[in-house]
Amino acid sequence: MERARLTAMDASPASPTGITPGGEAAAALAALLARSSRGDQQAFADLYDRTRARVYGLVKRVLRDPAQAEEVAQEAYLDVWRQSARFDPSRGGVLAWILTIAHRRAVDRVRSAESSRERDTRFAALAEVPEYDVVDEAVMSSLDTARVRKALASLTDVQREALTLAYYGGYTYKEVAELLGVPLGAIKTRMRDGIIRLRDTLGVEE
Amino acid sequence: MTEEAPDIHALAGAYTLDALEPEQAAAFERHLESCDPCREELRSFGAAVAAMADDVAVEPPERLRASVLSAISSVRPLPPVVPVDELAGRRTRRTSAWLMVAAAVLGVAMIGAAWRSVTLQDQVTQLTASAADLNAVLTAPDAVTVTGSADTGARAAVVVSQARGEAVLVTEGLAPAPAGQTYQVWYITPGGTMASAGFLSQGEHAAALLNGDPGTAAAIGVTLEPEGGSAQPTTTPVLALELPATT
Numbered sequence: 001m002e003r004a005r006l007t008a009m010d011a012s013p014a015s016p017t018g019i020t021p022g023g024e025a026a027a028a029l030a031a032l033l034a035r036s037s038r039g040d041q042q043a044f045a046d047l048y049d050r051t052r053a054r055v056y057g058l059v060k061r062v063l064r065d066p067a068q069a070e071e072v073a074q075e076a077y078l079d080v081w082r083q084s085a086r087f088d089p090s091r092g093g094v095l096a097w098i099l100t101i102a103h104r105r106a107v108d109r110v111r112s113a114e115s116s117r118e119r120d121t122r123f124a125a126l127a128e129v130p131e132y133d134v135v136d137e138a139v140m141s142s143l144d145t146a147r148v149r150k151a152l153a154s155l156t157d158v159q160r161e162a163l164t165l166a167y168y169g170g171y172t173y174k175e176v177a178e179l180l181g182v183p184l185g186a187i188k189t190r191m192r193d194g195i196i197r198l199r200d201t202l203g204v205e206e
Numbered sequence: 207m208t209e210e211a212p213d214i215h216a217l218a219g220a221y222t223l224d225a226l227e228p229e230q231a232a233a234f235e236r237h238l239e240s241c242d243p244c245r246e247e248l249r250s251f252g253a254a255v256a257a258m259a260d261d262v263a264v265e266p267p268e269r270l271r272a273s274v275l276s277a278i279s280s281v282r283p284l285p286p287v288v289p290v291d292e293l294a295g296r297r298t299r300r301t302s303a304w305l306m307v308a309a310a311v312l313g314v315a316m317i318g319a320a321w322r323s324v325t326l327q328d329q330v331t332q333l334t335a336s337a338a339d340l341n342a343v344l345t346a347p348d349a350v351t352v353t354g355s356a357d358t359g360a361r362a363a364v365v366v367s368q369a370r371g372e373a374v375l376v377t378e379g380l381a382p383a384p385a386g387q388t389y390q391v392w393y394i395t396p397g398g399t400m401a402s403a404g405f406l407s408q409g410e411h412a413a414a415l416l417n418g419d420p421g422t423a424a425a426i427g428v429t430l431e432p433e434g435g436s437a438q439p440t441t442t443p444v445l446a447l448e449l450p451a452t453t
Binding site for chain 2: 069
């Protein structure tokens with residue numbers, strides 16, 4: 001066990017620059033995931049520490065309820081552990097993969113469980129300014145919230161609202177179209193254009 | 207939704223945001239198999255959208271770490287999907303579409319149809335596998351039987367003994383597998399993951415002691431696969447049965 005811990009500490013620290021960790025940080029996540037797939041729990045603990053604030057924060061943003069968010073985040077991590085050998089690097093990076101698993105679970109939960117009244121509440125809550133809890137310094141150093149916010153601000157209003165309602169709010173594109181009063185065909189295009197702009201502004205490739 | 211066919215490429219955005227309805231997501235995943243530009247786009251979209259998580263990052267309660275680590279300590283990671291040929295990649299991608307079908311079949315499977323376990327006992331005598339092993343499951347004190355039928359008329363029963371960690375699948379009236387193909391059985395977890403549980407022998411009546419512990423599997427499915435089997439299902443299930451919830 002002691003030996004495993006030492007190995008884990010040898011992994012490169014999270015990059016202070018990347019939003020989506022590029023280069024070293026992404027490679028470190030990939031290495032930790034590979035070791036997890038062979039049953040290395042210490043590597044998984046390290047993987048958890050490097051991703052926990054994003055995963056929990058995203059799930060909590062969609063679900064709102066901290067207790068449910070904790071539950072769903074745990075399910076997502078268990079899924080990541082189980083599927084670790086089946087991660088396909090040709091489809092994207094490790095962080096994006098983990099967040100996809102977590103986001104799908106959060107969205108599934110919110111869509112299956114909620115009544116229309118809860119939905120209204122959720123929509124109202126979306127308009128509020130989100131709280132920014134104190135995030136661990138080590139985790140914080142790999143986040144670049146100002147850059148993301150700036151990139152989001154560069155989108156058109158409809159693009160930005162379409163992205164945040166869908167990603168943070170867990171709404172389907174049909175619901176987003178209804179909420180924004182935009183035709184169905186147009187909302188799909190807005191979402192795609194918005195992500196393209198976000199991607200190009202952030203300069204992320206993988 | 208045929209009117210969507212021309213602009214299916216435009217769905218990459220909504221798909222990345224998990225904003226499609228299940229049928230559309232499945233349709234888009236099928237489209238992805240043959241559309242390199244969409245696959246490439248999706249790759250870069252995933253990273254862009256993931257960056258949005260930075261803006262909402264929140265430190266989770268400390269206890270989450272302990273419960274996650276405790277949860278994984280009792281679960282073995284799934285084995286990798288081993289490519290059996292150059293089509294393996296395509297098969298993997300097809301999995302989620304397959305799941306949708308499995309869910310549909312599960313919905314119509316007649317669970318609990320009258321098929322007494324006495325019949326099962328009779329069939330055991332015709333088995334090629336070790337009757338003793340099968341009997342041990344069938345007669346286990348905690349054995350639970352679930353039966354169902356497919357719309358082809360084939361019927362099936364699964365007997366699960368959680369105490370023994372074993373399950374037996376018995377089928378009746380399943381058409382012989384076409385030449386070069388075989389019936390493969392799958393455990394399906396509540397999360398939708400599929401693991402091979404072995405093969406069914408041929409015959410009007412067939413039974414098999416399934417490989418592996420049914421554990422928390424939510425269902426079993428049977429598909430036709432190329433001889434030698436597949437790492438993941440490649441065809442629509444001919445039979446699917448929901449397993450009793452573990453208590």
